[in-house]
Amino acid sequence: MPSDYGRRFAYGQHDSDGRSLIVSGGLGCSGLPVRWNMPPELTVVELA
Secondary structure, eight states, X not given: OOOTTTTTTSSEEEEETTEEEXXXXXXXXXXXXXXXXXXXXXXXXXXX
C-alpha cells in the first residue's frame, strides 16, 4: 500500500524514540493464493 513513509516501514523491526514497531510479511493473501518474494510468516513477540 502506498504510504507517506515510502518503504521505510514496509517490513522488519524498527526502533524510534524508545518505541518498537514490528511489521511482518503476514500469513495469507487476498484473491489468488499467490505470494511474490515473501514467504508466509508468523511473528511471535515475547514481552519480558
